[in-house]
Structures are given as C-alpha cells and as structure tokens.
Amino acid sequence: MKDIIRVKSLISADVETLLNQQIKKEAQSSSAYLSMASWCDRNGFDNSAEYFFKQAEEERQHQMKFFRYVLDMGGTALSPEITNVKIEYNSFREIFEEALDQEISVTQSIKNIAARCHKEQDYVTVEFLNWFFKEQREEEYKARRALELFDLIGEEGTGRWEIDKHVGKIHYGNEAGE
Amino acid sequence: MQNTTLEVSTHLAEVYSTVKGAVYQSDSEKCWYVDFAGKMAKFDYRNILKLKKAIYAIDIEEILLNSSKTADVEIVFICACEHCYVLTLLEIISFKELLEGTFVMLSLNQILHDRLYRIAA
Numbered sequence: 040m041k042d043i044i045r046v047k048s049l050i051s052a053d054v055e056t057l058l059n060q061q062i063k064k065e066a067q068s069s070s071a072y073l074s075m076a077s078w079c080d081r082n083g084f085d086n087s088a089e090y091f092f093k094q095a096e097e098e099r100q101h102q103m104k105f106f107r108y109v110l111d112m113g114g115t116a117l118s119p120e121i122t123n124v125k126i127e128y129n130s131f132r133e134i135f136e137e138a139l140d141q142e143i144s145v146t147q148s149i150k151n152i153a154a155r156c157h158k159e160q161d162y163v164t165v166e167f168l169n170w171f172f173k174e175q176r177e178e179e180y181k182a183r184r185a186l187e188l189f190d191l192i193g194e195e196g197t198g199r200w201e202i203d204k205h206v207g208k209i210h211y212g213n214e215a216g217e
Numbered sequence: 218m219q220n221t222t223l224e225v226s227t228h229l230a231e232v233y234s235t236v237k238g239a240v241y242q243s244d245s246e247k248c249w250y251v252d253f254a255g256k257m258a259k260f261d262y263r264n265i266l267k268l269k270k271a272i273y274a275i276d277i278e279e280i281l282l283n284s285s286k287t288a289d290v291e292i293v294f295i296c297a298c299e300h301c302y303v304l305t306l307l308e309i310i311s312f313k314e315l316l317e318g319t320f321v322m323l324s325l326n327q328i329l330h331d332r333l334y335r336i337a338a
C-alpha cells in the first residue's frame with residue numbers, strides 16, 4: 040500500500056494545525072501593534088506610533104512566512120479571523136508591557152511547535168522555525184529595552200516625551216553583545 | 218458478481234474495517250473508498266482530511282446531553298466534495314471509530330515505508 044499522505048504533504052496534520060494556530064497568533068500580534076500605534080498617535084507619542092506601525096508590518100510578514108510555508112509543504116493554510124482587538128489602553132507604559140507580554144507568548148508558542156517537530160523528527164520544519172527564533176531574540180530584546188526606558192528616564196515632567204524620543208532609537212545588532 | 222469482488226480485492230487494499238464499515242485505499246487512483254452508512258464513497262487526499270475534520274468536530278457529548286426534542290441526526294457536508302452524510306448519533310460514534318482506526322493505520326503505513334524503503338534502503 041502506497042504512503043499517499045506522505046507523498047501529498049511533508050508536514051503532519053498535528054504540525055499543520057500548530058502552524059495554522061501560529062498564523063493566527065502573528066495576525067493577532069499585527070492587529071494589536073496597529074492598535075497600539077493608533078493609541079500612541081492619538082496621544083501625541085509620534086515616535087512610538089511609528090515604532091508600532093513598523094512592528095505591525097513585521098508581524099504581517101511573519102504571518103505570511105508561516106502561511107506560505109504551510110502551502111509549500113502541501114498543507115492547507117487558513118486565513119484567520121481576528122476579533123476583540125483592544126482600542127483603549129490605560130497608560131503609555133501599559134502599551135509597552137503588553138507588547139513585551141505578546142512577544143514572550145509568541146516565543147513560547149514557537150518553542151512549543153519546535154518541541155512537537157522534534158518529537159516527530161520533522162527537522163525540516165525545525166530548520167524553518169530557526170529563523171523565527173532569531174527574530175524573537177530581537178523582538179523580545181527591543182520590547183524589553185523599551186520598557187526599561189520607563190525606569191531609566193522616569194515618567195515625571197517631560198519624562199514620557201523623552202521616552203517617546205528614545206523608543207525610535209532602539210536597535211538590536213545582529214549578534215548578541217553588539 | 219464474483220468478478221466485481223475479485224476486481225475490488227486486487228484494486229483496493231483494506232486500510233481498516235469495523236463491523237459497521239470499512240475504508241479501502243486505491244494506489245492507482247491515489248484515493249480512498251469509504252464504505253459506510255450504506256454507500257461507497259470516494260475521497261481524495263484533501264477530502265478525506267476534510268471528512269476527518271468534520272466528523273471529529275462533532276461534539277458527541279453535547280448531543281447526548283441535549284434534551285431538546287429535535288431529531289438526533291447530524292448532517293455532514295464536506296465542501297467541494299460530492300458526498301454528504303446524514304448520520305444518527307450511533308452512526309457518528311461508529312464513523313469516528315472507523316476513521317480513527319483508518320488514520321492510525323495510515324500513520325503506521327508511513328512508519329513502515331520509512332523503515333523499509335526510505336531509511337534502511
């Protein structure tokens with residue numbers, strides 16, 4: 040009896056499901072960042088708004104990367120429905136706290152996919168995921184750095200204005216320690 | 218009659234069967250024949266996955282606990298596939314059992330292919 044399933048698809052049904060969940064997670068991240076950009080813009084934090092616009096674009100690219108991978112491997116990529124996108128935030132700081140939480144949750148979720156891939160020896164998908172691990176290193180670093188500005192500069196007086204000025208300058212070198 | 222049986226047995230390999238039904242694979246057509254609820258239906262790779270998803274998604278417990286007087290039948294319609302099933306609760310349970318067994322056998326077949334032809338060879 041031929042192995043039709045393997046001929047049709049490189050990834051297993053379980054990995055396909057996890058990748059589709061990740062597609063949705065990246066789309067949710069993109070929407071959340073867009074919402075954060077909107078709030079920052081409305082409240083006069085122009086540099087932060089710009090920073091979140093860029094993050095929103097990046098998340099969309101991540102979503103597309105996963106999407107095309109699922110299709111390329113013979114799977115069915117699902118276009119996700121995104122609901123309950125937050126509009127209001129309690130403070131400038133809360134936005135950056137949520138941004139970091141979101142990045143941590145994305146890293147954990149990709150780790151979970153990799154664990155499943157190792158279990159079924161799907162090293163092809165593991166190799167694909169490696170790009171994202173490197174990306175998450177940068178994403179978490181930037182989100183953490185942004186949040187640190189609140190403690191470093193302080194929010195009193197022109198503090199928030201100063202924080203906003205520095206958000207646009209956060210940069211991560213390609214290699215750790217750079 | 219004998220000829221048809223003979224033709225079926227050489228053309229199709231049984232993947233899994235229960236007292237209620239059976240699933241056969243056709244290597245030449247790259248598809249599966251599902252013998253269940255009084256009919257033999259042909260499914261290709263995409264459609265058998267859709268069938269699996271549709272059947273697995275039915276909440277059997279919810280139907281059992283549902284005390285409303287509506288009939289306990291579920292209509293399983295698979296998009297872009299010519300087949301449709303109208304199933305009673307008991308049929309859903311047996312169909313799920315048949316499909317679960319089928320997919321276990323198909324993964325086993327994949328392991329066998331890996332071990333016999335892909336890795337060792």
Ligand SMILES: [Fe+2]
Pocket residue numbers: 065068097098101145
């Ligand atoms: Fe991302």
Ligand SMILES: [Fe+2]
Pocket residue numbers: 068098142145178
């Ligand atoms: Fe991100």
